[in-house]
Amino acid sequence: TLPSHVTLVDVGPRDGLQNEKQPVATEHKARLVSMLQDAGLKEIEVTSFVSPKWVPQMADNEAVMAAIERRAGIRYAVLTPNMKGLEAALPTQPDEIVVFAAASEAFSQKNINCSIAESIERFAPVVAAAHAAGIKVRGALSCAVGCPYQGDVSPDEVERVVQLMKEIGVDHMGVADTIGVGTPRRIQAAMERALKHYPLHEVSGHFHDTYGQALSNIYACLELGIHRFDASVAGLGGCPYAKGATGNVATEDIVFMLNGLGIETGIDIDKLVDAGAFISNELGRQPVSRVGRALLAK
Ligand code: HMG
Ligand code: MG
Secondary structure, eight states, X not given: OOOSBOEEEEOIIIIIXXXXXXXXXXXXXXXXXXXXXXXXXSEEEEEEOSOXXXXXXXXXXXXXXXXXXXXXXXXXXXXXXXXXXXXXXXXXOOSEEEEEEESSHHHHHHHHSSOHHHHHHHHHXXXXXXXXXXXXXXXXXXXXXXXXXXXXXXXXXXXXXXXXHHHTTOOEEEEEETTSOOXXXXXXXXXXXXXXXXXXXXXXXXXXXXXXXXXXXHHHHHHTTOOEEEEBGXXXXXXXXXXXXXXXXXXXXXXXXXXXXXXXXXXXXXXXXXXXXXXXXXXXXXXXXXXHHHHHHO
């Protein structure tokens, strides 16, 4: 039987917007967060504390954290690749921080400018300091089935890095198909390796929909009992270090599927579609979400 409830983390404000070439005003980012919480999202990835030279769009991280309208019961997460990022993030009081590694060496180098082993060394003090501050640490594992620079990635490679993250105390494992090449059985194989080291409620899926496989892959995860997924309203985004990668699977599309399956999310799809329409309009384009477009056309 499939899970009866699914938690969706909207990563649109971070993963969705990080790749935008045109500046997006801080107030629009904050408004997007507000609209997502209005729609019933309980977890939102707000921004990242990375180098502004590498990802200029996230340079207003502190301002965005200050501008969002915080509500009780909602968890706000931010990315922190190193101690410098964590030190900048702590005063903004995130509920969760995300350290991000890759299952492929080449992607690790391109994305965070160091080897997998070096990244783990960098994350260890970040995890310790976050825990000392009472903050949960999520790990994101990029390229869990394929790498834009190296090709196929095996479950063994995934498990190796899952174990390294576990050893340094990472609380949660987010398995990411960065370039969207995964198909259901391959995704299950990667997920199963994470599940060998983390309990069901501490494993989540993060799927980019580049090849249109994300919903099928989410269904495949539901079959394993996984009930947490990252998603991006309107299907915003792409990774700056994964050429051609499109956005995350659209939050609207998952909610529509889960509604049809009778799986609870606590999300109001109409308000979610409004949030997607708002940010897409600010970006001067149509929502990528098929469900969003269909409901807007009604
Ligand atoms: P580096 O150049 O190797 O770092 O970058 P460094 O320690 O040598 O520092 C170089 C300069 O950056 C210095 O400044 C530092 O102060 C500064 P300078 O002296 O030249 O003026 N710096 C920072 N500034 C602000 N915040 C920081 C920070 N750290 C150093 N935290 C680094 C290493 C990781 C910082 C860099 O490679 C970086 O920022 N990369 C960005 C990576 C990124 O944001 N990628 C996208 C997010 S991950 C993703 O999208 C995947 C995910 O969605 C899952 C999936 O789909 O796969 C999560
Ligand atoms: Mg991503």
